Amino acid sequence: MTLIEAVREKRERQNLSLRGLSRIVGVSFSALARLERGLGTPNTHTQDRLARWLEFDEHSSPNDRNRPTKFDVLERRVEKLEKAIFQNNVVQDM
Numbered sequence: 106m107t108l109i110e111a112v113r114e115k116r117e118r119q120n121l122s123l124r125g126l127s128r129i130v131g132v133s134f135s136a137l138a139r140l141e142r143g144l145g146t147p148n149t150h151t152q153d154r155l156a157r158w159l160e161f162d163e164h165s166s167p168n169d170r171n172r173p174t175k176f177d178v179l180e181r182r183v184e185k186l187e188k189a190i191f192q193n194n195v196v197q198d199m
Contacts, residue, residue, distance in 0.1 A: 108147065109140050112155050130154040 106114075116126050123141070127134040132151050139145055147155065 108152060108155055108159075109143075111159055113141055115159060126158070130158045 112126070116123070121129075123137050124134050126132075127137055132154050136147075136151060140147055140151070
């Protein structure tokens with residue numbers, strides 16, 4: 106069974122719409138719809154989000170979900186900025 110087949114099976118078992126799943130996993134509705142129709146393959150971000158959702162136990166607390174917090178998102182942005190600044194400084198030093 107493929108990742109997408111497993112996602113569809115769980116989504117249907119939970120009577121969850123594609124739009125509902127889209128909101129939960131943070132992947133666009135159109136991307137999920139295309140994937141379920143077999144058009145294309147999920148990128149790494151989408152694979153990760155869907156795999157995490159598949160592993161999520163329906164009986165867990167909503168706080169247990171593997172969704173990034175605002176802090177996680179901010180931390181990633183800071184890391185990207187630091188990397189860009191470092192790379193810019195290296196180029197200027199040459």
